Amino acid sequence: MVGAIGAFVGWALGAFWLGMALVFALELARQLLNLFQFEDWLRNRNRRNPPDGSGLWGELVSQVSRLHRRKQFHKQRILALFRELRRSTASMPDGVVALNQAREIVWFNRKAAELLGLKRKTDFGLSLAGLLRVPEFTRYLQKGDFTRGVVVPPRVGESIALEFQGVPYGEGQVFLLVRDVTRQIQLERMRKDFVANASHELRSPLTVIAGYLETLALDSELPSELRPPLEEMRRQSERMTAIISDLLELSRLEASDEQVEGATIDITALMAVLRKDILAREGMIHSIDVRIESPENLRGDLGLIQSAFWNLLDNAVKYSPGGGTIVLRWWVDKQGGHFTVTDQGPGIPAEHLPRLTERFYRVDKGRARHMGGSGLGLAIVRHVLQRHGAELMISSEEGRGSTFACHFPVTRLISSTVANP
Numbered sequence: 001m002v003g004a005i006g007a008f009v010g011w012a013l014g015a016f017w018l019g020m021a022l023v024f025a026l027e028l029a030r031q032l033l034n035l036f037q038f039e040d041w042l043r044n045r046n047r048r049n050p051p052d053g054s055g056l057w058g059e060l061v062s063q064v065s066r067l068h069r070r071k072q073f074h075k076q077r078i079l080a081l082f083r084e085l086r087r088s089t090a091s092m093p094d095g096v097v098a099l100n101q102a103r104e105i106v107w108f109n110r111k112a113a114e115l116l117g118l119k120r121k122t123d124f125g126l127s128l129a130g131l132l133r134v135p136e137f138t139r140y141l142q143k144g145d146f147t148r149g150v151v152v153p154p155r156v157g158e159s160i161a162l163e164f165q166g167v168p169y170g171e172g173q174v175f176l177l178v179r180d181v182t183r184q185i186q187l188e189r190m191r192k193d194f195v196a197n198a199s200h201e202l203r204s205p206l207t208v209i210a211g212y213l214e215t216l217a218l219d220s221e222l223p224s225e226l227r228p229p230l231e232e233m234r235r236q237s238e239r240m241t242a243i244i245s246d247l248l249e250l251s252r253l254e255a256s257d258e259q260v261e262g263a264t265i266d267i268t269a270l271m272a273v274l275r276k277d278i279l280a281r282e283g284m285i286h287s288i289d290v291r292i293e294s295p296e297n298l299r300g301d302l303g304l305i306q307s308a309f310w311n312l313l314d315n316a317v318k319y320s321p322g323g324g325t326i327v328l329r330w331w332v333d334k335q336g337g338h339f340t341v342t343d344q345g346p347g348i349p350a351e352h353l354p355r356l357t358e359r360f361y362r363v364d365k366g367r368a369r370h371m372g373g374s375g376l377g378l379a380i381v382r383h384v385l386q387r388h389g390a391e392l393m394i395s396s397e398e399g400r401g402s403t404f405a406c407h408f409p410v411t412r413l414i415s416s417t418v419a420n421p
């Protein structure tokens with residue numbers, strides 16, 4: 001088309017090539033002008049209307065306009081979504097902090113800023129553990145086991161206790177939920193104090209009653225019809241004394257979550273004492289089989305560990321009234337040290353196993369009370385083990401017997417050559 005116009009102009013001017021050159025130059029100038037307008041609009045397309053144009057340029061402008069509109073639409077949608085998300089996390093009652101793989105702060109909501117004293121601009125990119133400087137929390141983040149949360153007592157200059165719960169996501173990133181648990185901790189402390197004080201207060205009057213009952217029982221002039229009730233009263237006062245002394249022991253154990261350091265416990269000697277003491281009991285019909293399969297010893301508090309192991313052995317005897325062999329076993333493997341007590345008693349139905357270490361939980365309430373137990377023995381065992389970083393596991397098969405296992409971490413083991421150089 002342009003060539004034809006050029007040829008015509010050339011013919012009209014009488015100079016063919018001059019006409020052609022002139023028309024092509026004009027066409028080039030027009031295209032350049034279009035290109036310039038197009039580029040100018042692209043640069044300022046938010047403020048300018050698209051240039052008028054037909055043909056190829058018009059098509060190009062409308063294509064770009066459409067793409068631009070679509071992009072604007074998605075951008076607005078994402079922005080609205082983001083604002084919505086920010087508004088909803090800001091109104092959450094819990095604090096949320098997003099951490100990257102290096103455990104640096106990527107983002108946090110308003111509540112987290114309030115609870116942790118974070119400042120929006122300056123604290124992004126900083127290490128949260130470094131900011132808080134609480135050893136329990138640093139260990140929690142380093143360990144990376146987020147199945148449970150961690151409670152951090154009030155920090156220096158602060159009055160609130162916090163609970164952190166990590167939620168891993170993506171590739172090594174973590175969402176940290178932060179809650180103010182000051183009230184729960186206060187209530188828990190009040191409950192513990194109450195139990196400790198009540199037990200303490202009850203102990204003295206009970207000692208007096210038990211003392212009189214003892215004296216009365218020894219009185220030879222006591223009418224014979226009074227003997228059975230008096231004997232029963234004496235037995236019950238003994239039970240109450242046992243319950244109160246167990247409650248006090250539990251309160252002492254609960255007073256701190258700190259791990260006990262302790263010293264080397266000679267496992268062979270401890271097993272020998274347990275065996276001797278239980279066999280010395282009146283009316284013992286069980287045989288005790290001690291199996292020490294590893295030479296390693298345990299690091300812990302001898303008094304606490306002895307009372308925990310004794311509790312398990314005492315239960316094994318109490319709850320297998322038909323007799324049989326009770327096996328005490330100690331061995332060490334890659335996971336740590338293990339102490340187990342296995343009896344050949346009637347066993348425990350599976351549904352009771354998860355609740356057995358709760359205070360006053362008994363499988364057969366009537367029978368267990370009759371046996372004289374306080375119902376606190378296994379709760380005490382669990383606490384003693386917790387203070388040693390250890391765990392109590394119970395397995396049982398009805399009709400065949402039960403095994404109570406204490407699993408100690410490797411860090412609690414002491415090789416016998418070090419213990420007895």
Ligand code: ADP
Nearest residue numbers: 315316319362363364368373374375376377378
């Ligand atoms: P208790 O003072 O009643 O013995 P524990 O806390 O020591 O309290 O034990 C809780 C309950 O667990 C017991 O009442 C009993 O029902 C059950 N139990 C504990 N050890 C055994 C065992 N070796 N075999 C069967 N049942 C057991």
